[in-house]
Amino acid sequence: MKNTLTIAQKEFKSYLASPMAYIVTGIFLVITGVFFGISSSTYLETSIRGFLESGSIILLLLSAVLTMRLIAEEKKLGTIELLLTAPVRDSEIILGKFVGSLGILLVMLALTFYYPLLLIIFGDPDLGAIGSGYLGIFLLGSTCLAIGLFASSLTSNQIVSAVVAGGILFALWFIGVAANYLPEALGKVIHYFSLSYYFPDFVKGVIDTRGLVYYLSITALFLFLAIRSLENSRWS
C-alpha cells in the first residue's frame, strides 16, 4: 500500500513535469467546454449532458495518450529494472501507476466543476444527475486508463502502446453499435460488454449497479492483465 502510494505520487509528479498532461487537459477542457456551451445556450438545457457526452469520447482518445508512457517508457529507458529490482510487488507497481494517472483524471474533472457551478448560479439544475454524471465519467475514465496501462505494459514503444490502447477502447466502445446489426439475442449479450452501453444511464441520473459492476470489473480485469504482463517480462 505504501509502495503503491510512493509510485503513484512519483507518477503524478512526473505528469506535472511534462507538457503532455497539460496538453491533454487543455484539449479536454476546450472541447468539453464548447459542447457544454452549445448544449446549454442553444438548447437551453440546465444539464451537463453536452460536457459528458463529448467528454466520454474524448476520454477514450486522451487516456490512450495519457497512459502510453507509463510502462513503455520505463522499458525503453531501462528504468523498469529499478522498479523490478526494488522490494516492491508487481501489483504495487501497476496499481501505483494507475493511481497516478487517476490523479490526473481527477484534476481534469475537477477543472470542469465550473460547468455545474454556472448552472447552479444561472439556473436550477438536477444536482443528482450532475453527481451521477460525474460518477459515470470517472468510472469510464478509470476503465480507459486501466486499458491504456495494460497496452503500455505490452511494449517499449509509446506509439504502439497508444495505438493498441486506442484500438481496444474504440472496439469496446463501438461493439455496442455493431451489436445492433446482429441477431437480437447475440446483440443483446454483446451490448453488455460495450463501454458505451451503461454510460447514458449515468448521464440521465440513473446509477445502475450493473454499470458500476461493469466498469469496475473491466478496470480490474485490465489491471490484472497488466500485472501479468509485467510479471511475464521476468520470464523472457
Added chain:
Amino acid sequence: MIRVKNLTKYYGKRLALDNISFNVEKGEIVGFLGPNAAGKTTTMRILTGFLAPTQGEAWVAGYSVLSHSLEVRQHIGYFAESVPLYTDMTVRSYLEFLARLRGLDKNRIKTRIEDVVGMCHLEEYIDVLIGKLSKGFRQRVGVAQALIHEPEVLILDEPTVGIDPIQVAATRRLIKELSKERTILLSTHILPEVSMTCERVIIIHEGKIVAEDRIENLSAMVAGAKRIRLEVEGPSQKVLERLRQIKGVLRVRYDGSHYTVEYPAGQDLRSKITQAIAQSGWTLLSLEAIEMSLEDIFLKLTTEEETDQ
C-alpha cells in the same frame, strides 16, 4: 552470502547461462570477469530478481531468489549496467523515491541521502535534474542509489564503464572502501580492475565458469607461469606429441610456425625440452620465454576453450 546453484538461463532458444554455481562469502569482494555477452549481466539480473532463471536456484542473504524475491531485493544494492535513471527527477527526489520504495522512514531517508551524496561527491548536484548531469555524475547517482538503504550485498554491473580515468579511480576507491563492511559482487571486462579491487575472481565465458580463484593465485600464475615459444625443424605432429610427453608440461600449442609450451611456475623445463628435441633428431631454431599477464590468462581461458573443441 550469495549462493548460486546450477543456474541456467535460456533467452528463447539461446543459452545464456549454462549450469553455473558459485558462492560469495560474507565480507568478500568478488570480481565477475568475462567478455561482453558472457552471462555476467544475466547472472546479476537473476540475483536481483529482475529475471527468473530457467533452471537452478540462488540465495542472497539466506533468501531464495525464487520464493523470497522481495526479501532478496531488500538486501541488495544494485548498480545496473545501463544506469537506469529518471532524467526528469532531481538527484534528491530520485534518491528519495528509491529510498522510500526500499522502506526507509522519513528521518532515515534524510540522513542517508546526506551520507550517500557525500560518499559519491554529489553535494553540488543534489538539486540538479539528472537529465542535465554528465555521464560520470550519472554513474555516481547510480552508485548512490545502490547504497541508499545500506544493503548487506552490493551487486555492481560494470560500474566503471564509460567514465573518465579520474572518476574510474575514484569509483574503485569507493568500492574498496565499501568492501570493508559489505559483500560485493563486481562485474567487469576490464582486467586490471579486478586485480585492483577484488580478492577473488570468477571468470565466466559463454555462460560457463571457466576459472575461479583468489587473486593471489592468479597473480602467482601471472608472475610465475612459464610459457616458452619454440621454433623447431621437424614433423609438427610428432614434435607436438614429444613435447606433450615431457614430464611437467601443462599444455602445448602449435600455431603453424611456433610451438608454445606451458609449465608450472617454479620449474625450469627448458633443458629437458631442448634435450628431448635434440634426442629426437630435430633442430631447435629458437627458444624464447613469454611473460604471462592476467590478460593472457583471461584470453587463454576464454578463447582457447573454443580452439580445443
